[in-house]
Amino acid sequence: MDKIIEKKRFSTKKILMLTGGLLLAVLMGYGYKLSLNKVYKADADKLTISKVKYGDFEDVxxxxxxxxxxxxxxxxxxxxxxxxxxxxxxxxxxxxxxxxxxIANPNALSNYTSSETSIIEQINQLRKVRLDLEQNQRVMAQDMMVIENTLRTAGRKYKIDSALFLNKVITREEFNTSSQDYEYNKGRKAILKQAVKQENQSRTMQLQQIDVSVTRMNESLETIRKNIENMTIKAPVSGRLSxxxxxxxxxxxxxxxxxxxxxxxxxxxxxxxxxxxxxxxxxxxxxxxxxxxxxxxxxxxxxxxxxxxxxxxxxxxxxxxxxxxxxxxxxxxxxxxLSDNSKSLLLAQGQFFQSTGGSWVFVLKDGKAQKRNVKIGRKNYLYYEIMEGLQKDEEVITSSYDQFNQYDIVEVSK
Structure with missing residues (x-):
């Protein structure tokens, strides 16, 4: 009886064909990648090439x-x-x-003058009130003197009439008249004394308020006059004018x-x-x-x-x-x-930084310069501090990259 032989899924021929196709694709991809590497040719005389150093970084x-x-x-x-x-x-x-x-300012000067006149009038009015208060004080003092004099006279008559009435020299009516007159003047004095006391308290408060108001008005008046005077600008200190x-x-x-x-x-x-x-x-x-x-x-x-x-x-x-x-x-x-010196890898400053922002540089080796990512730290007036990406004695193009920053390789010819 015949035996059925299973057909192999991948024959040797197919494996060889697939392997060859894959190798061809890899070679074509590599070739395409190489074709993408743009090359720029530059003269060494037109470039600035600096060597990476190791030394003291002066942070200034x-x-x-x-x-x-x-x-x-x-x-x-x-x-x-x-x-x-x-x-x-x-x-x-x-x-x-x-x-x-x-400085001339007619409007401001007119306003100052009007304000000055108004304040002076108010001060004069307050001074008149003060004079009226003082005059009223003198009138009340004179009234008090009259009443006290009348009371003394009535008191003496009342004292005499009291003795005469006890001795039945004068009638009761005469005595009552003397007594009423004395009590009346005594009451008048008490009332006037209370009025004088209240008037003195009121006058004291008014005089204090007048003094405060006059002081403030005088200060305002002084400020106005000073502002008028300040229209002539004067040197606030001694020195040289610039x-x-x-x-x-x-x-x-x-x-x-x-x-x-x-x-x-x-x-x-x-x-x-x-x-x-x-x-x-x-x-x-x-x-x-x-x-x-x-x-x-x-x-x-x-x-x-x-x-x-x-x-x-x-x-x-x-x-x-x-x-x-x-x-x-x-x-x-x-x-x-800015800080103390420290040991670091140093790369000379150059215009390449404006093109790359310090994120990459062209590193030169055997006449060809290729891009390399770097990390730059501090900088001073001479050097950049290299944190990553470069080694001592490597050569770097530090002049401007404006002509070839879109290229991947720079061939440097001497």
Whole structure:
């Protein structure tokens, strides 16, 4: 009897065909991948190539600082108006109280004058009330004197008539008349005395209120007169006038800056810092600068965190006396220390950072530079601190990548 032989699912021929097809697909995929690698050819003379170093990372930043006075006082007008007269020029040395210019404001002046007249009238009215109160006090005092005199007379007559009546020299009617007169004047005195007491209490309160009102009105009057006087702007302190450029007829609003007075008691430095360092610059940090061949130590006194045009401002003061030769407007290069030195891999700064943001670089080997991801930490005025991705002595293109940042390989020819 014949035996049925099962047909194999994969014959040797099919296996060989599948293996060959798979190998061909892999080779084609690899070739396609190679075709995607864009190659850019560049001359070595047009590139900057830096070698990765290992050494001390100096955590400092260089600043271009301007010399400004240690203290400046703003000059402004409490009242708006137009410039009517100018008495001083920019750059002049002034002492406290020196007239600088006069502001004209007819409306404000008219209001001040009207208010002054009204207040003076109110003060005069209150003074008249005071005089009336004092006059009333004198009248009541005179009335009291009259009543006391009448009471004494009536008292003497009553005393005499009492003795005469006991001796039956006068009649009861005469005695009763004397007695009634005495009691009447006695009652009048008591009533007037109570009225005087109440009047004195009321007068005391009114006089106190009048005094307070007059004092406040005089203060308001003084303020008005001071505001009128302040239309002539005077130097608030002694020093040198700067940022001062008024023109006859120029208008200023209330409290608008007219200029500054630099108090000549020393200098400080003011510098803009890249916003990259905004979380690392703190008050109290040390810095130094060179001037006329000498090195001076400074301290960060103020950090102004508002960022403008990619920078924030810091103020630095000299530790000790500032150099005598300093003048406003001079520029000095300051080295600001952010932290202590530390050992690190170092890569020279370059324009490549603007193209990659520091996330990758072209690493050069055997004439070809390929992309490599890196991690950059801190930076100073010379180097970037390399945290990951590079080794000592490797070469990196650190010039601009603008021409080839879309390429995968850069062939460098000498």
């Amino acid at each position: 930043v260089l600043l271009n600082a301007s010399v400004v006075p240690l203290t400046s006082v703003i000059v402004s007008s409490p009242e708006g108006g137009t410039v009517a007269e100018i008495f001083t020029e920019n750059g002049a040395s002034v002492v406290k109280g020196t007239p600088l210019l006069r 940022s001062y450029d008024p023109v006859i007829g120029k208008s200023y609003t209330a409290n608008e800056m007219l200029g500054k007075i630099d108090v000549m008691q020393g200098y400080k430095l003011q510098a803009g810092v890249d916003e990259y360092y905004i979380n690392r610059v703190k008050e109290g940090q040390s810095a130094n600068c060179e001037f006329n061949g000498k090195t001076y130590r400074l301290t960060v006194r103020k950090v102004i965190p508002e960022v403008t045009a990619g920078q924030f401002q810091v103020e630095l003061v000299f530790e000790g006396k500032s150099p005598d030769e300093l003048r406003r407007g001079l520029s000095l290069q300051v080295k600001l220390t």
